[in-house]
Amino acid sequence: MKKITNILYYIAMGIMLFYFAYNKGWILADFDSISPQEAVTRIAKENDIVVLDVRTPQEYQQLHLRGATLIPLQQLEANLHKLQPHRNQPILVYCRSGNRSVAASRILASHGFHPVNIKEGIVGLNKAGASLTH
Numbered sequence: 001m002k003k004i005t006n007i008l009y010y011i012a013m014g015i016m017l018f019y020f021a022y023n024k025g026w027i028l029a030d031f032d033s034i035s036p037q038e039a040v041t042r043i044a045k046e047n048d049i050v051v052l053d054v055r056t057p058q059e060y061q062q063l064h065l066r067g068a069t070l071i072p073l074q075q076l077e078a079n080l081h082k083l084q085p086h087r088n089q090p091i092l093v094y095c096r097s098g099n100r101s102v103a104a105s106r107i108l109a110s111h112g113f114h115p116v117n118i119k120e121g122i123v124g125l126n127k128a129g130a131s132l133t134h
Helices: 002-023 036-045 057-062 077-086 099-110 121-127
Strands: 032-034 050-053 090-094 114-118
Touching (some): 032 036, 036 090, 036 121, 050 077, 077 099, 090 121, 099 114, 099 121, 114 121
Parallel strands (some): 032 114, 050 090, 090 114
16 A cells, blocks of 8 residues: 555656646747846847736736836737737747746747747846836
């Protein structure tokens, strides 16, 4: 009986590890992820960069990247038409800490867009010295 319990424990731990890695975008990701520092550099160098904030309107009002477009994650699929003009260019995607942006990047990639997830979200961007506004 103990052997079966151990096997079930390891299976459960494996599933939880897989789920965590998938949600972080570490595995099975069909999009790129960059550090907050890389994002700050790209935003400074590329004039026509598209930046998508997938947080809530309340979070956006408190603090956001200058020039970012707000489409909350829950409304993203219904509002993909707003991003249609940028279909063939990279779209930098961020949230608060990097979890919702992974989900948003998966949605965008599944619809033929080219998302680039910003790891650590606005928290990391703030630490990296990004140009933020209220």
